Amino acid sequence: MNGNRKILIGGNWKSNGTVKFTQTHCNFLNTIEFDKERCEVVVSPTFVHILQAKSILDQSNVRVAAQNVSATNEGAFTGEISSQQLVDLGVNWTIIGHSERRQYYHETDEVVGKKVNIANKSGLNVIACIGEKLEEREANKTLEVCFSQLSAISKNVTKWSNIVIAYEPVWAIGTGKSATPEQVQEVHSALRKWLHDNVGDNESNSVRIIYGGSVTESNCKVLITLNDIDGFLVGGASLKEGFKAIIESYKFKNN
Numbered sequence: 001m002n003g004n005r006k007i008l009i010g011g012n013w014k015s016n017g018t019v020k021f022t023q024t025h026c027n028f029l030n031t032i033e034f035d036k037e038r039c040e041v042v043v044s045p046t047f048v049h050i051l052q053a054k055s056i057l058d059q060s061n062v063r064v065a066a067q068n069v070s071a072t073n074e075g076a077f078t079g080e081i082s083s084q085q086l087v088d089l090g091v092n093w094t095i096i097g098h099s100e101r102r103q104y105y106h107e108t109d110e111v112v113g114k115k116v117n118i119a120n121k122s123g124l125n126v127i128a129c130i131g132e133k134l135e136e137r138e139a140n141k142t143l144e145v146c147f148s149q150l151s152a153i154s155k156n157v158t159k160w161s162n163i164v165i166a167y168e169p170v171w172a173i174g175t176g177k178s179a180t181p182e183q184v185q186e187v188h189s190a191l192r193k194w195l196h197d198n199v200g201d202n203e204s205n206s207v208r209i210i211y212g213g214s215v216t217e218s219n220c221k222v223l224i225t226l227n228d229i230d231g232f233l234v235g236g237a238s239l240k241e242g243f244k245a246i247i248e249s250y251k252f253k254n255n
Contacts, residue, residue, distance in 0.1 A: 128153045
């Protein structure tokens with residue numbers, strides 16, 4: 001079962017939002033009550049809205065994450081934002097390796113690994129994303145792909161307590177087609193076993209593995225009850241008021 005792993009609900013705004021939306025939505029998020037001993041909530045606005053979101057959400061238990069981080073440290077890297085700069089801002093979380101970064105911006109497993117390593121060493125908490133494409137699932141390569149991506153991440157981790165694994169099947173992201181509870185549990189269980197076999201028993205029991213892929217207020221209550229699901233990374237639904245129901249789904253998790 002879940003043991004002592006705290007549920008994590010992440011909201012990835014992607015490249016959405018305006019100053020007005022950030023103000024309105026963060027004020028809404030401030031009204032959501034949840035047990036911070038059982039649940040952790042982190043939302044990821046765009047870089048240009050991070051400080052605005054943080055200034056509003058600092059009044060609540062909701063934390064702010066970056067959606068990405070540089071594979072380099074500070075220096076002559078025009079357009080990049082380093083993990084040290086995020087820490088300096090008081091931002092303690094970042095997403096790394098989202099499928100959209102891999103697909104549209106050609107981030108390889110090696111690049112994702114470098115980012116994880118730098119972010120980890122800087123003290124950032126990392127939501128590291130993995131997941132297979134539709135053709136890979138249809139070719140029965142789901143676990144092969146996920147293990148390969150997880151291995152590249154694992155080799156670069158210096159502190160596992162700051163790492164969250166997000167399983168996001170690419171074919172279910174933004175498509176409205178969520179993986180079935182059975183499919184999700186099968187992969188999450190396999191990932192936990194991989195951690196046990198390749199990292200250690202302590203990490204296998206303590207590292208949170210969350211699910212992302214068309215999570216909605218309709219399916220979250222069933223998905224959260226699965227043994228090896230420790231929360232969600234939510235895309236489009238995190239921009240709507242239904243995100244409240246997804247956050248509150250932690251109540252359906254057995255202690």
